Amino acid sequence: MGKTIAEKILGAHCQQAVSANDIVVADLDYVMGQDGTSPLAIQAFREMKGQKVFDPRRVAMIIDHSAPSPLEGVSALHALMRDFAREQGFNFYDIGEGVCHQLMPEKGNVVCGDLVVGADSHTCSYGALNAFSTGVGSTDLAAAMISGKLWFKVPESFKFVLNGQLPAGVYAKDLILYLIGQVTADGATYMAAEYVGEAVRALSVEGRLTMSNMAIEMGAKAGLMEADEKTLAWVQQHSQREPRPVTSDPDAVYARVEEYEVSNLPPQVAKPHTVDNVAPITEVAGTPIQQAVIGTCTNGRLEDLRIAAQILQDRKINPQVRFIVAPASRRIMLEAIKEGVLQTLIEAGAAVVTPGCGPCVGTHNGVPSDGENVIPTANRNFKGRMGNNKAFIYLASPATVAASALAGEIADPREFIR
Amino acid sequence: MKFNGRVHKFGNDVNTDYIISGRYKFKTLDMKELAKHVMEDLDPDFYNKVQSGDFIVAGTNFGCGSSREQAPWAVLYAGVSVVIAKSFARLFYRNAINCGLPLVECDTDRIEPGDELEVDLAQGVINNLTRGEVLPIKPLPGVMIKILQDGGLAEHFQKYGTFNFG
Numbered sequence: 004m005g006k007t008i009a010e011k012i013l014g015a016h017c018q019q020a021v022s023a024n025d026i027v028v029a030d031l032d033y034v035m036g037q038d039g040t041s042p043l044a045i046q047a048f049r050e051m052k053g054q055k056v057f058d059p060r061r062v063a064m065i066i067d068h069s070a071p072s073p074l075e076g077v078s079a080l081h082a083l084m085r086d087f088a089r090e091q092g093f094n095f096y097d098i099g100e101g102v103c104h105q106l107m108p109e110k111g112n113v114v115c116g117d118l119v120v121g122a123d124s125h126t127c128s129y130g131a132l133n134a135f136s137t138g139v140g141s142t143d144l145a146a147a148m149i150s151g152k153l154w155f156k157v158p159e160s161f162k163f164v165l166n167g168q169l170p171a172g173v174y175a176k177d178l179i180l181y182l183i184g185q186v187t188a189d190g191a192t193y194m195a196a197e198y199v200g201e202a203v204r205a206l207s208v209e210g211r212l213t214m215s216n217m218a219i220e221m222g223a224k225a226g227l228m229e230a231d232e233k234t235l236a237w238v239q240q241h242s243q244r245e246p247r248p249v250t251s252d253p254d255a256v257y258a259r260v261e262e263y264e265v266s267n268l269p270p271q272v273a274k275p276h277t278v279d280n281v282a283p284i285t286e287v288a289g290t291p292i293q294q295a296v297i298g299t300c301t302n303g304r305l306e307d308l309r310i311a312a313q314i315l316q317d318r319k320i321n322p323q324v325r326f327i328v329a330p331a332s333r334r335i336m337l338e339a340i341k342e343g344v345l346q347t348l349i350e351a352g353a354a355v356v357t358p359g360c361g362p363c364v365g366t367h368n369g370v371p372s373d374g375e376n377v378i379p380t381a382n383r384n385f386k387g388r389m390g391n392n393k394a395f396i397y398l399a400s401p402a403t404v405a406a407s408a409l410a411g412e413i414a415d416p417r418e419f420i421r
Numbered sequence: 422m423k424f425n426g427r428v429h430k431f432g433n434d435v436n437t438d439y440i441i442s443g444r445y446k447f448k449t450l451d452m453k454e455l456a457k458h459v460m461e462d463l464d465p466d467f468y469n470k471v472q473s474g475d476f477i478v479a480g481t482n483f484g485c486g487s488s489r490e491q492a493p494w495a496v497l498y499a500g501v502s503v504v505i506a507k508s509f510a511r512l513f514y515r516n517a518i519n520c521g522l523p524l525v526e527c528d529t530d531r532i533e534p535g536d537e538l539e540v541d542l543a544q545g546v547i548n549n550l551t552r553g554e555v556l557p558i559k560p561l562p563g564v565m566i567k568i569l570q571d572g573g574l575a576e577h578f579q580k581y582g583t584f585n586f587g
Contacts, residue, residue: 026564028584039443042450043490051578076448124488124512140490140516142574150583154564188434189482193511222485224511277434365443385438385486392442392462 005252007160008227009195012135012249014157016118023159023256032117032134033061034147037103039068039364040122040140042080045087047145055091057151062093065106067359069366070098077366101332101358104128104216104300109332114238115230116247120147125300125382127218131211132238133230133248135195138219158224159258160251161186161194165202167266172417174310175210176302176380176400178202179217180271182263184281192222194258197251202265203228208237209306216301217382220278270416272378273398276386284415287397293375295320295408297348298329298361302380302401305335305344311405312344314419315351321411327369328353329361352408365390378407422523422542422569424502426474430534431463433480437513439463440484440492455491456498473500476540478532480506484513493517503540505529505547518565521573526559 006014007023014021016029034056036044041064056062064084072078081098088095096106104125107113113129119136120126122144129136139153147153163182169175183190196218203211211228218226228234230248238246270284297303297311308330320326328348330336336358339345349355354369356362362369363381370390371377377389377396384396399407402416409419445458460467460477477483477496483506484492493516496504504517505525517524523542532538532549539548540558547556561569564586571577577585 026562028586040488040490043494046450047575050575052582053578074448080450122488122490124486126488138488138512140488140493140512140519142490142519143515146574146578146584149578152584154584154586156562188485189508189510192482192508219512222482222510383438383486385436387438387442387444387462390444 004256005254007195007251007255007257008197008249009135009158009160009225012116012118013155021157023157025157026154027157028152028154029118031120031147031151031153033112033119034144035063035065035103035107035121035126036144037068037123038066038070038081038084040144041084043141044122044144045083047142048148051145051149053145053149056093056148059091059093062148063096063107063112064088064093065096065103066098067102068364070357070359073367098359099333099357102300102303102360105304105331105335108132109241109334111242111244114242114244114246115234116249120153124219125216127223127226128212128216128300130215130218130226131208131228133228133234135225135227137224158193158195160197161191161223162197162199162257162260164260164262165198165200165265166262167202167264168205169202169265169268172402172420173268173270174400174402175206175213177268177271178265179214180273180281180398181268183217183221183279184271186221188220188277188279189222194223195225195227196221196223197227199229204231207306208233209304213301220382270400270403272403272413273384275384275395275397278384278398284403287413288415290376290397290413292324292378292407292412294325294327294369294371294377295404296327296362296369296377296379296381297401297404298331299363299379299381300331301382303329303331303335305338307380307401308339308344308348310401312347313421314402314405314416315409316347318351318409320352320408323411324408325369326353326408327356327362329356329368330358332358362389364388378404378413380404424474424540426472426476426502426538428476428478428532428534428536428538429467429471430532431477431479434482434485435463435479436486437484437489437492438486441489441495452494452498455495459495459499468499471499471501474502475500476538477501477504478529480529481508483509485510488512490516490520493520493522497522518568519574521569523569527556531556
């Protein structure tokens with residue numbers, strides 16, 4: 004019987020053939036934590052009598068969620084992380100370096116075939132690079148830092164066959180929002196999502212990272228893709244490590260297979276307060292907005308900034324809108340400066356904040372006021388997510404966000420693309 | 422492992438931002454302090470109402486959203502003994518077991534707010550003392566029972582120094 008990508012990668016990391024629902028203890032290629040989860044992991048590491056991390060070259064900590072620190076309490080936790088990183092000598096990315104899920108691939112820490120855990124739910128992002136990566140909690144992170152291993156239940160797989168080509172003005176973000184709306188917030192719980200088909204192959208690596216990033220929003224443990232020439236070129240450009248591409252067997256067993264034709268897909272928006280509350284743009288167009296955000300681990304990459312700049316070139320955002328831009332990393336910010344993309348966004352009215360998570364998780368950089376509507380390129384719109392439980396969050400693509408910032412209301416980007 | 426207490430009932434898709442909001446979790450490692458804000462966005466009075474040993478009972482996909490382990494810790498520190506739901510999101514499930522917070526999957530439609538329950542993990546049953554009903558529960562996998570029996574993953578590592586499910 005054939006194997007899925009998930010079964011093959013997990014099997015390769017515990018040196019045995021495994022099948023869905025087996026429970027295994029597997030070796031990890033890389034372990035990551037961010038500033039919301041690492042302090043608790045450091046505490047657990049001490050409590051568990053950890054002395055040294057298993058391999059400092061395979062451990063990273065990143066300060067991105069509250070960066071730079073907005074509060075004394077946060078500063079103390081950041082100091083705890085810095086001290087621990089110095090003591091242990093692993094890779095440490097401080098404020099302004101970027102958001103963890105951009106940095107892990109960008110710094111070459113992830114290659115095809117890897118098994119990676121991160122103490123952040125959107126760790127599933129690296130599935131776009133043909134790696135099995137998944138989110139864990141802080142105690143798991145501590146156990147992984149000590150032993151270089153973790154226990155896993157081998158997930159069943161859910162194959163999404165995506166046929167056709169996305170029309171102009173419709174992007175990877177619209178596609179993944181559409182899929183989440185179709186299968187709902189728990190439609191893939193505990194499964195590995197596997198995205199295949201013509202529409203996936205047509206996406207850039209950036210767009211693929213957006214799709215894998217949001218696999219967790221349908222409950223999935225991973226959001227996997229096969230490696231093609233684009234993946235390998237991207238990985239080789241960023242990492243010294245040898246990629247080990249893994250494909251699913253033709254007779255692999257899937258718990259569920261769904262096929263979609265995407266050629267007529269309109270832009271999609273996830274309405275408050277759940278990510279699966281998805282509607283086509285026509286249903287929400289005209290909703291007034293007070294804040295627009297481009298950034299986050301979902302959509303803060305160069306391609307996203309370029310798409311926004313193309314719409315905003317020589318235009319000014321609506322004066323009723325606050326427009327916040329958080330590039331996903333320092334490197335992306337520098338490239339956006341060199342290309343003039345950042346200048347275009349700033350001239351249009353953007354407030355650019357430190358590379359990192361931006362206002363996505365409600366810690367800083369733009370907490371909305373009571374009753375306000377926000378349209379970010381983020382991945383979650385839960386009540387209170389951006390720091391105010393009386394605000395309303397509409398998730399959309401960078402193009403839709405840019406168009407909405409211009410219009411002062413949710414707008415169809417296809418009317419603004421030149 | 423046997424627990425007695427009263428039911429606090431919630432709906433489907435209770436996410437980790439509702440369990441403990443991001444606006445608190447980044448500020449402190451003091452779980453007693455965080456526990457005061459548990460479920461606050463769904464029920465501002467929850468922390469004052471919950472008695473030690475009580476149960477959170479919910480629908481499907483409890484704990485969806487982020488990987489924040491502060492969520493099960495805050496639930497545990499608020500005094501909740503077991504979370505009972507139709508289903509759980511995988512990260513919350515994993516984190517809860519690692520923290521030593523038992524979870525039970527069963528059909529929760531017949532459990533009402535305020536009901537008094539006896540949850541018997543060893544026997545695999547819930548006795549609804551208010552309604553005189555017995556509800557079967559889905560047993561936990563062996564690895565999780567082992568971690569719970571050790572008191573959580575930290576205690577498991579203290580005991581063995583690494584994973585030991587042999």
